[in-house]
Amino acid sequence: MHILVVLRLVPDTDEDFELTEDGKGIDREWIGFKVNEFDDHALEEAVLLKEATGAKVTAVALDGEGVDRLLQTALARGADAVAKLPHALPDPVPAHAAARLVAAYARESGCDLILTGVQTVEDLFGQLAPALGALLDWPQVSAVSALKADASGVLAQQEYSGGFTAAHLVQLPAVLGIQAASKPPRYVSGSKLRDVLSTKIPSHSVDVEEEPNAVEVESLRFQESSGHAEMLEGDAESVAARLASILRERGFVKE
Secondary structure, eight states: OEEEEEOOEEEOTTSOOOBOTTSSSBOOSSOOEEEOHHHHHHHHHHHHHHHHHOOEEEEEEEOOTTHHHHHHHHHHHTOSEEEEEOOOOOSSOOHHHHHHHHHHHHHHHTOSEEEEESOBTTBTTOOHHHHHHHHHTOOEEEEEEEEEEETTEEEEEEEOGGGOEEEEEEESSEEEEESOOSSOOOOOOHHHHHHHTTOOOOBOOOOOOOOOOSOOOOOOOOOOOOOOOOOOOSOHHHHHHHHHHHHHHTTSSOO
16 A cells, blocks of 8 residues: 655744735745644644555655655654645645646555545645545545554544544545544654754656636635624622623513
8 A cells, every 4th residue: 555645834823924915815924834733633643554454655745845854754653755836836835736646646656545634724624635536536635533454455443523533444545534543653862853854855847737717706805804792790699680681681581
């Protein structure tokens, strides 16, 4: 089995950030970036499969600032090979454009299983995994929370609302959107990181036709407060009377 893991750097929204002057995106000049949490889980699940089956794991990312360190860390975490894909696309790269690049690389790499995070802060609808499945004509399952190798493919546990899960036997080749790994992503020691920091990350160009974006962001804005809370003060009797009055005024209680 050859597993391809797609890694992405995303804005660290725990930090304060500003919008661009045109109001269509996040100002990326000063904000920090970090590995997408769900991609981190996808890499861990790939390494767990490798340990269980002897599979080969390749981590791939679209080229950009910080990508070399991202892929070096993937090597320290257990990936066997890495590659960065050069491109001329603006940030943030739309999911469908990223999918075309990754799909082209996947065809050349000979992988038979692609794992990627189920979503990112810039792709909340989780379009990358379904787009890869469509471009490659491979079966695709998202919201996967555990994987197990099977003689005819992989057994994927999928999360549903209400605490329900489903088990899917997925024939390979396939694309899976990972929501959580079977175990928490492993800690990488400083010594392992030092061992890979001098590793040169290979660049792999792929030939894809440029296509216009079907969807463009028209505007972004910060949420505005549209109301306020009214604090009721006084003794229990007066607060209860005021609360009852408010409920009647707003139609929650009928006389």
